[in-house]
Amino acid sequence: MTPVGPFDGDTGSERPSDAGLEVRFTVTRPSGFTLHAEFDIAVGTTMALLGPNGAGKSTAVAAIAGLTEIDSGHIRLGGRSLDDGSSRGFVPPEDRRVGVVFQQYLLFEHLNVVDNISFGLVSRGSSKRAGRAAVGALVEAFDLTDLAMRKPSELSGGQAQRVAMARAVATEPDLLLLDEPLAALDVRTRAHLRRFLASHLADFAGPRLLITHDPADAFLLADEICVLEDGRIRQRGSPEDIRSRPATPYVADLAGTNLLTGTNSNGVLTVDDHHLTLQASDTSTEGRVLITIAPAAIALHPEEPHGSPRNTWLTSVVAVEPLGDITRILLGSPLELAADITPTSTARLGLVPDTPIWATIKATEIVVTANQ
Amino acid sequence: MRSSDRRRHSLWAPWPLVVLAIVGSLLFVVPLIGLLGRTPWSELGNLLGTRVVLDALRLSLLSSVAAALISAILGVPLAWVLSRVDFPGHSILRAMVTLPMVLPPVVGGAALLFALGRRGVIGGPIFDATGFVLPFSFWGVVVANTFVAMPFLVITVEGALSNVDRRFEDAAASLGASPLRVFRRVTLPMIRPSLNAGIVLAWARALGEFGATVTFAGNLSGRTQTMPLAVFVALESDRDTAIAISLVLIVVSLVVLVAFRARWWSPGDRDPAGEIGGST
Numbered sequence: 001m002t003p004v005g006p007f008d009g010d011t012g013s014e015r016p017s018d019a020g021l022e023v024r025f026t027v028t029r030p031s032g033f034t035l036h037a038e039f040d041i042a043v044g045t046t047m048a049l050l051g052p053n054g055a056g057k058s059t060a061v062a063a064i065a066g067l068t069e070i071d072s073g074h075i076r077l078g079g080r081s082l083d084d085g086s087s088r089g090f091v092p093p094e095d096r097r098v099g100v101v102f103q104q105y106l107l108f109e110h111l112n113v114v115d116n117i118s119f120g121l122v123s124r125g126s127s128k129r130a131g132r133a134a135v136g137a138l139v140e141a142f143d144l145t146d147l148a149m150r151k152p153s154e155l156s157g158g159q160a161q162r163v164a165m166a167r168a169v170a171t172e173p174d175l176l177l178l179d180e181p182l183a184a185l186d187v188r189t190r191a192h193l194r195r196f197l198a199s200h201l202a203d204f205a206g207p208r209l210l211i212t213h214d215p216a217d218a219f220l221l222a223d224e225i226c227v228l229e230d231g232r233i234r235q236r237g238s239p240e241d242i243r244s245r246p247a248t249p250y251v252a253d254l255a256g257t258n259l260l261t262g263t264n265s266n267g268v269l270t271v272d273d274h275h276l277t278l279q280a281s282d283t284s285t286e287g288r289v290l291i292t293i294a295p296a297a298i299a300l301h302p303e304e305p306h307g308s309p310r311n312t313w314l315t316s317v318v319a320v321e322p323l324g325d326i327t328r329i330l331l332g333s334p335l336e337l338a339a340d341i342t343p344t345s346t347a348r349l350g351l352v353p354d355t356p357i358w359a360t361i362k363a364t365e366i367v368v369t370a371n372q
Numbered sequence: 373m374r375s376s377d378r379r380r381h382s383l384w385a386p387w388p389l390v391v392l393a394i395v396g397s398l399l400f401v402v403p404l405i406g407l408l409g410r411t412p413w414s415e416l417g418n419l420l421g422t423r424v425v426l427d428a429l430r431l432s433l434l435s436s437v438a439a440a441l442i443s444a445i446l447g448v449p450l451a452w453v454l455s456r457v458d459f460p461g462h463s464i465l466r467a468m469v470t471l472p473m474v475l476p477p478v479v480g481g482a483a484l485l486f487a488l489g490r491r492g493v494i495g496g497p498i499f500d501a502t503g504f505v506l507p508f509s510f511w512g513v514v515v516a517n518t519f520v521a522m523p524f525l526v527i528t529v530e531g532a533l534s535n536v537d538r539r540f541e542d543a544a545a546s547l548g549a550s551p552l553r554v555f556r557r558v559t560l561p562m563i564r565p566s567l568n569a570g571i572v573l574a575w576a577r578a579l580g581e582f583g584a585t586v587t588f589a590g591n592l593s594g595r596t597q598t599m600p601l602a603v604f605v606a607l608e609s610d611r612d613t614a615i616a617i618s619l620v621l622i623v624v625s626l627v628v629l630v631a632f633r634a635r636w637w638s639p640g641d642r643d644p645a646g647e648i649g650g651s652t
Contacts, residue, residue, distance in 0.1 A: 067542050093545040106543040110561040119557075120547035171548060 025073030048218035051228030066093035099173035297365035439517035481587025532566030
């Protein structure tokens with residue numbers, strides 16, 4: 001099977017083992033939107049495809065699950081080609097062995113919980129009784145024993161999602177594909193189910209692909225993250241990589257890091273579109289640069305600090321967002337930045353929108369990386 | 373959902389709507405009262421116990437149920453093809469399928485005769501080969517009934533099919549279900565309320581069928597004379613019998629419509645589109 005289209009030739013990334021997922025494809029939707037997807041997932045690892053709405057996540061799900069044909073490239077799973085861009089190479093969804101957990105659960109209302117979970121086994125030839133017996137252990141492991149005879153409409157969102165997950169893994173597919181598994185849940189259930197997923201994802205032996213727009217899902221559940229924006233994968237790496245070296249403003253925003261673009265001239269940073277210069281300790285990376293500032297590195301003072309770091313300016317509070325242990329303060333002109341401080345400090349400084357405040361950053365806290 | 377819908381039912385409606393609604397319902401209620409007023413109640417048992425009436429009742433029930441079942445067996449796949457498959461002549465086929473709903477049934481019966489009659493395009497060769505004649509037989513009645521009744525089932529089911537949330541079908545396919553299995557195990561259960569409604573509509577239309585039947589199958593007492601035909605014949609000679617038979621038709625139809633309306637048609641009970649989460 002030779003790759004075709006824009007992915008001709010090896011891309012240099014590591015080869016997935018034969019049982020993993022290998023994705024290299026381009027697909028254009030009737031709307032004109034084009035998705036280029038290119039990633040591998042090894043067996044036993046979870047990859048998160050993280051991106052905003054409209055980035056192409058649903059298109060990726062459709063192509064991998066077999067709900068849409070790719071235009072060029074290929075999708076291989078467990079050493080088997082699922083699609084190679086030709087109509088003859090397209091494997092229909094029922095033959096792909098891809099277990100999908102859908103965002104809206106999509107449980108069959110006319111079947112009870114057990115029959116929903118055993119639907120795949122019965123579809124593949126088991127008798128109803130054999131199917132029910134075969135999923136018994138799964139029903140127990142997913143804590144669904146008491147709900148076994150319920151209809152989907154009698155389940156809460158979290159329960160329904162557990163059933164959807166059990167249904168997807170019951171046939172022991174070659175890939176587990178989770179499409180926004182937590183998006184339809186309320187905040188408290190989401191945190192609970194995220195822990196549930198974290199413990200149960202590891203039980204699934206094959207490659208796992210988590211589609212999400214929520215960085216918390218990606219950072220907490222995935223071994224590796226692919227960031228998808230405008231139909232292209234912009235960055236790929238471990239959660240740690242993504243957090244510490246975000247490649248685009250979107251990623252930085254997701255990871256809670258301030259990312260600016262500008263120029264560096266002997267340690268003096270001129271921020272694009274702003275009348276502010278910052279002093280960085282890094283004088284070696286000259287020219288066009290990405291400037292990253294961790295929100296925790298920004299200190300806030302009610303009055304102009306004396307003997308202060310060189311990066312000091314007067315700004316005002318735009319918004320105050322409590323994030324549990326910390327409070328994220330969004331600062332306004334002259335430089336829109338997010339600063340993380342403790343709730344205690346927030347109260348002590350009396351921070352509400354429009355409060356004037358002095359911001360300082362140590363030169364050593366400003367990370368400068370070359371930008372082309 | 374249902375309780376909140378109930379609560380929204382108002383006792384107070386704008387009076388122009390109420391007046392027009394009353395006039396509208398009178399159109400249906402007054403003829404019924406007229407019929408009941410003329411009904412010879414004491415004679416009813418004798419009138420309905422005659423051979424001719426019992427034969428007509430038996431023929432009507434058998435042929436209308438047969439027509440409804442055949443409509444379901446052929447009409448559901450036809451509706452599926454119309455709603456899911458794109459092919460040249462799609463809109464022409466849909467128009468042809470629904471044509472019997474607007475065509476005078478007599479015209480339909482005549483068309484059937486030209487096609488399936490002893491000298492018809494298809495009926496001719498069949499008669500020459502086997503000696504089988506469809507018109508003027510019980511199965512002729514069934515064919516005429518199906519011809520006029522099936523469109524009601526097809527458009528009801530097709531509407532439901534195009535409202536089905538296809539993602540449930542995708543989910544079933546991803547679990548390994550073949551397209552036929554997806555249809556039987558997921559799509560059909562999702563459109564069940566509409567399918568039931570379509571079957572009842574088709575049955576009701578077949579029960580009242582007159583024009584196509586009399587043209588294609590004739591009016592042979594004991595063989596092709598259904599209740600509507602018996603009423604028509606009796607109106608000429610024996611008005612009391614005609615009224616009695618009409619009364620039976622009305623009672624049977626009302627019982628079925630009320631029973632199935634309560635069970636399957638309750639608005640908001642089950643939404644075949646979108647979520648199928650209505651609890652029963």
